[in-house]
Amino acid sequence: EPEVTQTPSHQVTQMGQEVILRCVPISNHLYFYWYRQILGQKVEFLVSFYNNEISEKSEIFDDQFSVERPDGSNFTLKIRSTKLEDSAMYFCASSGGFGQSETFGSGTRLTVV
Amino acid sequence: GQNIDQPTEMTATEGAIVQINCTYQTSGFNGLFWYQQHAGEAPTFLSYNVLDGLEEKGRFSSFLSRSKGYSYLLLKELQMKDSASYLCAVRERGNYQLIWGAGTKLIIKP
Numbered sequence: 453e454p455e456v457t458q459t460p461s462h463q464v465t466q467m468g469q470e471v472i473l474r475c476v477p478i479s480n481h482l483y484f485y486w487y488r489q490i491l492g493q494k495v496e497f498l499v500s501f502y503n504n505e506i507s508e509k510s511e512i513f514d515d516q517f518s519v520e521r522p523d524g525s526n527f528t529l530k531i532r533s534t535k536l537e538d539s540a541m542y543f544c545a546s547s548g549g550f551g552q553s554e555t556f557g558s559g560t561r562l563t564v565v
Numbered sequence: 566g567q568n569i570d571q572p573t574e575m576t577a578t579e580g581a582i583v584q585i586n587c588t589y590q591t592s593g594f595n596g597l598f599w600y601q602q603h604a605g606e607a608p609t610f611l612s613y614n615v616l617d618g619l620e621e622k623g624r625f626s627s628f629l630s631r632s633k634g635y636s637y638l639l640l641k642e643l644q645m646k647d648s649a650s651y652l653c654a655v656r657e658r659g660n661y662q663l664i665w666g667a668g669t670k671l672i673i674k675p
Contacts, residue, residue, distance in 0.1 A: 483661070485661075485662075493667070494652075494665045494666065494667045494668065495608065495652065495654075495663075495665040496665070497662035497663060497664070497665075500661035500662060502661070507661050508660060508661040508662055510662065543607055543608070550661070551595060551596055551615075551656065553598060553610040553613055554610070554663070555610065556607035556608050556609070557607060558606065558607050559606075559607050
C-alpha cells in the first residue's frame with residue numbers, strides 16, 4: 453500500500469536553530485499538507501500546498517515557517533528560528549484530490565531545547 | 566466560530582458496541598472525517614461522510630446529520646486493538662484545511 457514517508461523520525465534542536473522536516477508524499481497525489489500535534493493536544497493544520505504553491509495556511513504558519521517542493525517527490529517544511537513552543541509532532545499528509553481523505557506520514561517528533 | 570466537540574474518554578468491553586459522538590459548528594460544510602490514532606502514531610483514515618445518512622465499512626460505521634451538526638462513529642465487535650483515540654475532523658466549504666476535534670480516547674477492557 454502506498455505510504456507517505458517522513459524523515460527524520462526524531463529531531464532535537466537548539467532554540468534559534470533552523471530545522472527542515474522532509475516528506476515524500478504518495479507519488480500520484482496532488483495535494484500536500486503539514487499538521488502539527490503538541491503532546492496531548494489536538495491536531496492543528498499548518499499549511500496546504502497544491503500546484504506548486506500554498507493554497508491555504510493557518511495563523512500558526514507565520515513568517516518563521518516555509519514549505520517547498522524542491523523536486524518531483526519531496527515536500528519540506530522549514531522552521532527558520534525554532535522556539536521552545538515549536539516542540540511537537542509534525543505530520544505530513546497527501547491526498548489525491550480536493551476534499552478526499554488524507555494519508556498521513558508517521559511524523560517527525562521535534563524537540564526544541 | 567469553529568467548534569468540534571467529542572467526549573474526552575470512553576470505556577467499553579471487548580466484543581461490545583460503542584458509539585462515539587461528534588458535534589460541530591463551522592462556517593459551511595464540505596465533509597466530515599473520522600480518523601483513528603494510536604498513541605505516538607499518525608492518524609489513519611476510517612470514514613468520510615458528506616451526505617446525511619449512514620456509511621458502513623466492516624465493523625465501523627459513521628452517521629451524519631448536517632441539519633443537526635452531528636455525527637457518530639459506531640464500532641462493533643470491539644477488539645483490544647481498537648483501543649485508540651478517535652478523531653472527528655470537518656472540512657469547511659471552499660477550504661483545504663481540516664478542523665479537528667480533540668479526539669475521544671477509547672479504552673477497551675477484557
